Amino acid sequence: MRPARRVRTWISWWAITALVGGCSKAPDAAGQGAKPAPSFSAAVSAQGRSPIDLSLATGRDVYGHFCSVCHGDTGGGDGFNAYNVSEAFGVTPRSFADRAQMASFKDAEALMAIRDGGPAVGKSAAMPAWGRTLTPLEVADVLQYVRSLAASQDTNTDSASGQVAPATPGR
Amino acid sequence: MRFSRKCPADNAAAVVRRPSVAGPGRRPSMRAATVLLLALSPASAWRADAESPASRGAATTLPPLLENDTLGVRDRCTSCHAYLLDPEHRLDPQPRTSHPGRLLDTHPPIRFGCTPCHGGVGEATTTREAHAPSGCGVRLAGDAAEISCGKCHLNELTIEGAPHLSHGRALIRNAQCDGCHEIGGSPPRDRLGPSLTGIGDRVDPVWLFRWLKNPRDYASNARMPRFELEDKYIDALVGYLMTFRLGTAFDETGFPAGDPTLGGNLLRTSFCISCHAINDKGGTGVIDLGRVGSKLHRPYLLHLLAATHEVDPGTAMPQYRFTSSQIADVVAYLRKELTDPSFESADPASGSDKLGTYWPAESKRVDVGRRLFKELRCGNCHVFPGGEGWIRIGPVLSKLAEKKAADISWGTTTFPRTLAEFVWHKVGSPGVYASAPHQLKMPIYDFTPEEAKDVTIALLAQSEARTPPDEFLVRSHGDESLSLPADFGRLVQRYRCTSCHAVNGIGRNISCDLGAEGSRARREWIYKYLKQPYTIRPMLTARMPIFNLTDEEAGILADGITKYWNDPQIDALGDFPVRPSDPETGRKIFEGSGCLGCHQIGAKGGYVGPSFTSGSPVVERFRSGWLVRWLENAHALKPDVLEPRFGFTRDQAQALAAYLMALPQNERVSSR
Numbered sequence: 001m002r003p004a005r006r007v008r009t010w011i012s013w014w015a016i017t018a019l020v021g022g023c024s025k026a027p028d029a030a031g032q033g034a035k036p037a038p039s040f041s042a043a044v045s046a047q048g049r050s051p052i053d054l055s056l057a058t059g060r061d062v063y064g065h066f067c068s069v070c071h072g073d074t075g076g077g078d079g080f081n082a083y084n085v086s087e088a089f090g091v092t093p094r095s096f097a098d099r100a101q102m103a104s105f106k107d108a109e110a111l112m113a114i115r116d117g118g119p120a121v122g123k124s125a126a127m128p129a130w131g132r133t134l135t136p137l138e139v140a141d142v143l144q145y146v147r148s149l150a151a152s153q154d155t156n157t158d159s160a161s162g163q164v165a166p167a168t169p170g171r
Numbered sequence: 172m173r174f175s176r177k178c179p180a181d182n183a184a185a186v187v188r189r190p191s192v193a194g195p196g197r198r199p200s201m202r203a204a205t206v207l208l209l210a211l212s213p214a215s216a217w218r219a220d221a222e223s224p225a226s227r228g229a230a231t232t233l234p235p236l237l238e239n240d241t242l243g244v245r246d247r248c249t250s251c252h253a254y255l256l257d258p259e260h261r262l263d264p265q266p267r268t269s270h271p272g273r274l275l276d277t278h279p280p281i282r283f284g285c286t287p288c289h290g291g292v293g294e295a296t297t298t299r300e301a302h303a304p305s306g307c308g309v310r311l312a313g314d315a316a317e318i319s320c321g322k323c324h325l326n327e328l329t330i331e332g333a334p335h336l337s338h339g340r341a342l343i344r345n346a347q348c349d350g351c352h353e354i355g356g357s358p359p360r361d362r363l364g365p366s367l368t369g370i371g372d373r374v375d376p377v378w379l380f381r382w383l384k385n386p387r388d389y390a391s392n393a394r395m396p397r398f399e400l401e402d403k404y405i406d407a408l409v410g411y412l413m414t415f416r417l418g419t420a421f422d423e424t425g426f427p428a429g430d431p432t433l434g435g436n437l438l439r440t441s442f443c444i445s446c447h448a449i450n451d452k453g454g455t456g457v458i459d460l461g462r463v464g465s466k467l468h469r470p471y472l473l474h475l476l477a478a479t480h481e482v483d484p485g486t487a488m489p490q491y492r493f494t495s496s497q498i499a500d501v502v503a504y505l506r507k508e509l510t511d512p513s514f515e516s517a518d519p520a521s522g523s524d525k526l527g528t529y530w531p532a533e534s535k536r537v538d539v540g541r542r543l544f545k546e547l548r549c550g551n552c553h554v555f556p557g558g559e560g561w562i563r564i565g566p567v568l569s570k571l572a573e574k575k576a577a578d579i580s581w582g583t584t585t586f587p588r589t590l591a592e593f594v595w596h597k598v599g600s601p602g603v604y605a606s607a608p609h610q611l612k613m614p615i616y617d618f619t620p621e622e623a624k625d626v627t628i629a630l631l632a633q634s635e636a637r638t639p640p641d642e643f644l645v646r647s648h649g650d651e652s653l654s655l656p657a658d659f660g661r662l663v664q665r666y667r668c669t670s671c672h673a674v675n676g677i678g679r680n681i682s683c684d685l686g687a688e689g690s691r692a693r694r695e696w697i698y699k700y701l702k703q704p705y706t707i708r709p710m711l712t713a714r715m716p717i718f719n720l721t722d723e724e725a726g727i728l729a730d731g732i733t734k735y736w737n738d739p740q741i742d743a744l745g746d747f748p749v750r751p752s753d754p755e756t757g758r759k760i761f762e763g764s765g766c767l768g769c770h771q772i773g774a775k776g777g778y779v780g781p782s783f784t785s786g787s788p789v790v791e792r793f794r795s796g797w798l799v800r801w802l803e804n805a806h807a808l809k810p811d812v813l814e815p816r817f818g819f820t821r822d823q824a825q826a827l828a829a830y831l832m833a834l835p836q837n838e839r840v841s842s843r
Contacts, residue, residue, distance in 0.1 A: 039587060040595035041308070043624045044315035051262045054271045066813060069710070069779050070768065080710075081769070084777040088767045117765065125765040132816040133806070135273050137258040 052144070059145025062138050066130065067146075071096065075149035089126040102150040107143065114139050231257035237284045237293075241640055244284030246293035248301065255280060274332045287639065288319040307572060307631050308589020314628065315591075318572075321632025323643045326355055329680075331810075338622075339629025345394055346616055350551035351565035354633060364395065364552035366485060369417040373471040378511075379409050382466075387617060389466070389511075390459035391451060395552075396614035403529035404543055410533065411540025415556055421470035426499045434504030437497055445681070445713040446488075446670070449509065454713060456681065457487065464510035472502045480665070485554070487670040487679075492719040547614075564612060572634035582606055594630055599623035653677055659731030666718055666728075674736060681713055687808070689737035691797040696787055698729040705786045709778040744796035749829040757830025760823055769814070772834065779813060783834055790832040798828040 049057075064073075070085055070093040072078040077095030086092045096102060109121050115131030118124045130139065235250035254260035255270040262268075278288070286293040289312060290305035302310060309315045317336040324330045328344065329337050347363045348354060370379075378389070383405045386393035400408070443460070444453030450461035467475075475482045476498045479490045493501070530536035544550075550558050576588050582604035586592045596603050599620060601613040618626060653674055655663055663669070668685070669678030675686035688697070702725050704715040720728070761767070769779035776782070783789050789798070800807075802824035805814045819827065 040591045040624065040627060041310075041315075041587075041589075043595070043620065044309060044628070045313050049313070051264065051268045051271075055261055058271060066815075069813070070777075081777045081779050084771075084775075085768050088775040088777065089765075119763070125763055126768045128765045128768065128815045129817065130815050132818045135258075135276065137261060137269065137271075138273065140258055140261060 055141045055144045056148055058138060059141035062134060062142045063145050075146060085126050089124050091124045091126060096146045096149040099150045102147065110143055111139060114143060233280060237280055239282060239284055242284060242287055244286060244293060246284045246286050248285040248293060249280065272332060288316055307591045308576065309591045317628050318631045322634065323639050324645045326646060335625045335628050336632060339625035342622055342626050343629055347552050351548060351563050353563060353567040353569050355569055361485065362552050362554050367412065367415050367553045367555040369415060371413040371416040372420055373468060374466055376409050376413055378466045379412060380405055383408055389462060392455050392459055396616045398547060398614045406529045407536050407540035408543055410536035411544055414537055421474045423470050423473060425495055426473050427496050429499030429503030431504040431507045434500035435508065437501055438504060441491065442714040442716045445716060460509055462509060462511040464506040469502055469506055472505060473498055476501060487667055489667040489718065490665050568630060568633055570633065570635040571630050573636055580604060591627065591631060595623055595627040598626045655735060658727050659735065662724055662728050685732065685736050687736065687738035687741060689733040690741040690794060692792055693794055694729050694733045696792045697732055698725050701725040701728055707781045707786065741797050741800050744800060747795045747799055747825050747828065753826040753829035754833045756826035760827050761830055764817055783831060788835045795828055795832060799824045802827050
């Protein structure tokens, strides 16, 4: 009486293998050629995620939540609110895309701008201070991520690969 | 969002100001208390840090042995992982890496240790022994560490810092796993599937056949699982379901023909897409309306919109105050534009459902359908005529974590023999262990591997062998419903406020929590807003629908919100008097802090936060006590708010509030 089912055990196994092969890796580690085993422990593992990957992941989350409205999803200084800011303050949100310009922007200055706002580094008050909203770790991570944007825009290769000089907090 | 800003700096400052809170009374020893203060201080050191960067460091060190008798912790982990609290080491290789995220701000290692969350053997003196996998067979590192969050966060749906566990719990709830399995010992909630009473009068049988074959073919966000039945059995189920009829059919008299163009306009201006997506654009919480015109019969749609809660008592949808002709317009639009062109609907009048002839006689078909309906336990998710109680045929999952890998039947698989692997494969592909197809009872939810991972994390967090003492446990409101006085309660029900708003955590989070709305907004503003809602935050796509409330209804709701949904602590602040210098001081603060970047004044300013001059002026909307409290620390009132924490003092906040409340007069001056 019980109806037959189409998918048999071995087909399910194949499906799982195929699906997991496509999705279980952390996005940051993608393209490194590592072959993940189709297992839960591989799916949850922190192994293979370097500290810089973790830092960039946190940075991306923070950036997406707080920064992208003005600085843009890809850091081009073109968030949906950018025009309004430039109308109100006469300055545009900084673009993180230009590698040369970003290289001249020292870590200490950048960290101070994020923590204490634009006026602390002689820039516009349109950039508020985030030092009471973000932890020191998050500030450092978001800078890490912002620097990775410049690298990816410039070389046009895969983003957030971590091939960036590490930003150090508190220096 | 995950960015709760419940200000670690606050906790640390509180501890530093009032040492007795963290003192010997709650700590095993004075030594621990001293180290606790050291360990908790980085957040407070952060402010000092702005002046002297060298002042950090000492505050971030941890002792090589963490001890806490209450939790039974004796962890030597910090003898190698020594820099967990020091952001300087965040890019160092293990074991010197600092701990990612902000979890340690709220879970300082000196109080919680390491092993309660990460498993392993705290007292071990070799790396291998120390890093032993947990009972479920995985090391509790990376995303798997969230399994441990469930030890203390017993039934919360949203746990800050544990996105995978939260997502897994939401998926479990959404799939109504507790229909067939006991999970968490709680009694089953209401059935989440729609009531099947009268379904024969509502839906098109051709649609129903396709739906049962694969619900996600109809709507990508469909909640119902697939059962992988052969066509003839699906047909039998359709035959049986079509016998669920109301005594009297819905009748169309009193409704005009309807104009689809007007209906389309009304659909848009009523913000139906705040909840319903239309072909994947719009809200995701409820079923996509993209092809609803092929699913539901016209008479039913007319009556659903006219008397929503009589026709479908369990629905989350509010009762709109449309006129008969407006309803006819909307239905005309749905039936004309939102259809599935790929199939021809059945003709309800002829009684034929145009399906294949799988069964020699209709009575046989219905009979088979009835038996299948029972066997598949459809009634565990749906109310149906003559419905029985819950018959849970699945294994108990409340203490899944205690299950031994040796007790598991692995079928013909060769997976690593750990509990975690077993659960993950089962969730992702329920048939994987069945030796014959008919042995499989569980339907298929089509979870992606990522979703299966999150569900697995949530299931492995189900344990009854809880070691943490009560003081560590965190319980949520669960499924409590609001209890409100008669008239107010009736209207909150009628307009289904909690389908979008939570009230002190009860309800859904599509819009803001209204738990302290009465302390935030003035009664007159609430009344006006309810009568004529407008866009408060331009950034958001969901909008409050226009309910066309009567004056009386808006009055009852405004009174109720003011009286019952408030925060006595904020109310106790009262209204602040405006000092003569305040507006000018406030203006300087406003300009110096870049507020205009997100908020609009006059024609200038950003679109991130609410505008201060379009819609209602600040002075009309807010109570000044709330405004001052918000400006002092917005994150204490709304943890995920985008507004940065400026750290304004009471005086500064008061001045700023006075400036904002004086805005209509100052508009031209301030927007220069």
